[in-house]
Amino acid sequence: MQVNALSRTDRMVSASSSSVRHYVPGGCESGGGIGRLVGYISHAAKDTDRKHLVTDTRGQTWSFMTSPSRLLAAILTMAKDRVAFPDRIHHIHIAGRGSTSRKLILTGVARFLGCRHILHLHDYDYAHDFSQRTPRQQAHIRRMFQGADHVVVLGHRDYLTLTRDLGVDPRRTAVFRNCVPDPRSGVAQVPKQLHEEPPLIIFLGRLSERKGVRELLLALSQPVMKALRWKAVIAGDGPVDDYRHQAEALALTDLVEMPGWLGVDETRALCSRADILVLPSHAEGLAMAVIEGLAHGLAVVTTRVGAHEEVISDGDTGIFVPIGDEDALAIALAKLVQDQGQRRRLSARGRLHYLNHFSMKTYMFSLENLYDTVSAQPQTSVGAP
Numbered sequence: 001m002q003v004n005a006l007s008r009t010d011r012m013v014s015a016s017s018s019s020v021r022h023y024v025p026g027g028c029e030s031g032g033g034i035g036r037l038v039g040y041i042s043h044a045a046k047d048t049d050r051k052h053l054v055t056d057t058r059g060q061t062w063s064f065m066t067s068p069s070r071l072l073a074a075i076l077t078m079a080k081d082r083v084a085f086p087d088r089i090h091h092i093h094i095a096g097r098g099s100t101s102r103k104l105i106l107t108g109v110a111r112f113l114g115c116r117h118i119l120h121l122h123d124y125d126y127a128h129d130f131s132q133r134t135p136r137q138q139a140h141i142r143r144m145f146q147g148a149d150h151v152v153v154l155g156h157r158d159y160l161t162l163t164r165d166l167g168v169d170p171r172r173t174a175v176f177r178n179c180v181p182d183p184r185s186g187v188a189q190v191p192k193q194l195h196e197e198p199p200l201i202i203f204l205g206r207l208s209e210r211k212g213v214r215e216l217l218l219a220l221s222q223p224v225m226k227a228l229r230w231k232a233v234i235a236g237d238g239p240v241d242d243y244r245h246q247a248e249a250l251a252l253t254d255l256v257e258m259p260g261w262l263g264v265d266e267t268r269a270l271c272s273r274a275d276i277l278v279l280p281s282h283a284e285g286l287a288m289a290v291i292e293g294l295a296h297g298l299a300v301v302t303t304r305v306g307a308h309e310e311v312i313s314d315g316d317t318g319i320f321v322p323i324g325d326e327d328a329l330a331i332a333l334a335k336l337v338q339d340q341g342q343r344r345r346l347s348a349r350g351r352l353h354y355l356n357h358f359s360m361k362t363y364m365f366s367l368e369n370l371y372d373t374v375s376a377q378p379q380t381s382v383g384a385p
């Protein structure tokens with residue numbers, strides 16, 4: 001028995017020594033979907049033996065005055081970690097455009113210092129972003145991904161981009177679909193109580209053309225929707241005032257509320273009283289909002305972008321509408337507003353799908369296995385190519 005106890009202690013010490021530092025643009029509160037996911041991971045990790053830390057690589061928004069200093073601070077933090085905590089894993093979260101430019105520098109430092117590091121790709125269309133780069137930039141990007149100890153992607157599309165276009169070894173590539181904490185954890189597991197009319201439609205995410213906010217407003221202003229009783233909340237950052245003006249021009253002021261970006265607790269409260277979640281995006285990796293909708297037992301309406309088809313089964317766990325088609329979106333929303341039975345079916349099926357595939361427990365189990373795998377790999381020496 002004493003041998004077993006010591007063996008367990010050794011494993012705990014090993015896990016603690018190979019703690020994790022996440023590199024996130026804007027940190028957990030201001031990093032959008034990436035920051036929210038890392039915040040969930042950090043909170044869930046409190047129940048594990050591995051310590052998680054978060055370092056901001058950009059600042060809340062990109063600024064010529066502050067972003068370079070943030071990146072420099074992240075590099076110095078990584079260098080200090082290499083000395084004080086040589087077994088620490090550096091979990092680097094990356095997207096396209098400026099994020100890739102910053103991470104080319106950060107991963108170059110990680111390779112030079114011999115840090116164990118994971119690249120976690122969150123982009124909505126990295127294949128296109130990569131195709132727009134010069135041959136020299138593409139070579140550097142390939143080296144960045146190929147030089148990581150492991151690469152994590154959100155779905156099969158990005159898996160193909162990494163393994164086919166960027167030459168990453170499939171054995172060092174993993175698909176981790178986004179997750180969220182169970183909003184009903186610790187409370188009685190009862191079916192979502194659907195509200196009396198009018199149903200509440202919600203949107204979560206950055207207000208932008210890419211997210212389909214313009215089409216959503218046009219759909220909500222269609223006669224088929226105006227003839228029904230409903231309310232909507234379009235929550236997120238971005239050019240909120242511009243979209244408020246658009247809603248006013250479409251005579252939606254009394255029907256649509258735009259509160260701006262909501263924190264985790266505010267989002268949970270909004271979802272708890274909602275009936276339908278809509279996200280008519282033109283491009284996504286795997287939207288956190290979709291998983292939030294499933295977790296809360298909402299009827300999810302979205303588009304066939306990114307990994308959404310790997311998460312949603314049309315008519316069973318959600319509803320798909322064509323990209324950019326406000327007429328189809330209006331019809332789909334109108335049917336759900338009128339049909340409480342369909343909302344109830346989608347709610348139950350979506351909630352069950354979340355519990356089976358997208359819970360934090362399942363995600364953290366896979367993540368801990370990945371960290372153990374990376375910790376067991378040989379570590380390169382400082383200055384190694």
